[in-house]
Amino acid sequence: GAVVSQHPSWVICKSGTSVKIECRSLDFQATTMFWYRQFPKQSLMLMATSNEGSKATYEQGVEKDKFLINHASLTLSTLTVTSAHPEDSSFYICSALMGPSIYEQYFGPGTRLTVT
Amino acid sequence: DAKTTQPTSMDCAEGRAANLPCNHSTISGNEYVYWYRQIHSQGPQYIIHGLKNNETNEMASLIITEDRKSSTLILPHATLRDTAVYYCIPISSGSARQLTFGSGTQLTVLP
Numbered sequence: 001g002a003v004v005s006q007h008p009s010w011v012i013c014k015s016g017t018s019v020k021i022e023c024r025s026l027d028f029q030a031t032t033m034f035w036y037r038q039f040p041k042q043s044l045m046l047m048a049t050s051n052e053g054s055k056a057t058y059e060q061g062v063e064k065d066k067f068l069i070n071h072a073s074l075t076l077s078t079l080t081v082t083s084a085h086p087e088d089s090s091f092y093i094c095s096a097l098m099g100p101s102i103y104e105q106y107f108g109p110g111t112r113l114t115v116t
Numbered sequence: 117d118a119k120t121t122q123p124t125s126m127d128c129a130e131g132r133a134a135n136l137p138c139n140h141s142t143i144s145g146n147e148y149v150y151w152y153r154q155i156h157s158q159g160p161q162y163i164i165h166g167l168k169n170n171e172t173n174e175m176a177s178l179i180i181t182e183d184r185k186s187s188t189l190i191l192p193h194a195t196l197r198d199t200a201v202y203y204c205i206p207i208s209s210g211s212a213r214q215l216t217f218g219s220g221t222q223l224t225v226l227p
Contacts, residue, residue: 004159034214043203043217044160093159095215103148103213107159 003027004096006108013084013115020080021111023094029074030096034105035067038091050077084115118143118206125222128198134191136221138204141185147206149180151189152215153223155200160217163189163202194225 003026013019023033031052036044048058048069056069068080077096081088091112095105121139128134140149150165164171164178166187171178177190191198201220207213 006159032213036217043219044154044215046214046216049214091157095159097213103150103207103209104162104165105152105160105213105215106162110157110159112157 002098002104002106004030004094004106004108006092006094006111008111009109010112011114013113015085015115016083018080018082019084019113020078021092021094021113023077023079023096023108025075025096025106028096028098030077030098031074032097033071033077034095034097035069035077035079036093036095038093038110044093047079081113084113086115089113089115118147120204120206120218122202122204122218122221124219125224127224127226128191128194130196130225130227131193134194134198134223134225136189136191136202136204136223137186138189139186140204140206143184143206144208147208149178149184149187150205150207150215151176151178151202152205152217153198153200153202154220155197160203165207194223196225196227199223199225 007022033050035047038044048056050056050071058064071077093110095107118140151163152160154160166178180187203220
């Protein structure tokens with residue numbers, strides 16, 4: 001149990017275009033999902049917290065108009081990187097919480113974004 | 117949340133126990149100690165957590181000192197697939213449960 005999927009697993013896009021990444025909890029409902037970004041040889045950095053049915057909460061320094069997050073259902077959150085630039089190239093990872101009193105986060109496999 | 121200190125890297129022979137230490141001397145009474153690991157180019161994986169008692173599950177054991185200022189994650193019989201970066205992360209109960217990943221320990225299991 002507690003499986004989280006991400007799609008796509010990797011994507012290459014041209015500078016200026018937008019890319020959508022999906023995060024799904026396959027066998028549980030997730031009221032809260034998190035989005036992280038990881039640059040090469042660095043640790044994961046939290047970008048935003050996504051709660052079902054409400055606006056995402058972004059970490060300081062993360063542009064909410066550039067990284068659009070939608071958590072439309074209890075099993076799906078999406079991250080859209082708008083007007084992507086080469087510096088947005090990174091490994092994007094989502095995670096999900098199984099419930100309000102559960103603290104373990106279950107992570108997706110990650111999405112490798114390369115902007116050319 | 118409490119700050120943590122972990123060794124940058126460790127090696128372990130395959131089949132032997134891997135003992136990964138974590139110092140969290142500023143941990144508060146309501147902070148759990150969580151351990152995650154990240155295999156290269158994959159999402160992190162939850163391993164185990166504890167408050168003050170030692171814990172064991174199918175993956176690992178967690179030993180927390182009586183003063184709670186440090187803990188040790190034990191992989192009893194390390195395999196090559198356990199090669200990963202291991203993160204020790206304190207999380208307080210009632211928090212937003214966001215994870216702050218430090219540098220972690222790169223464990224390399226050697227054949």
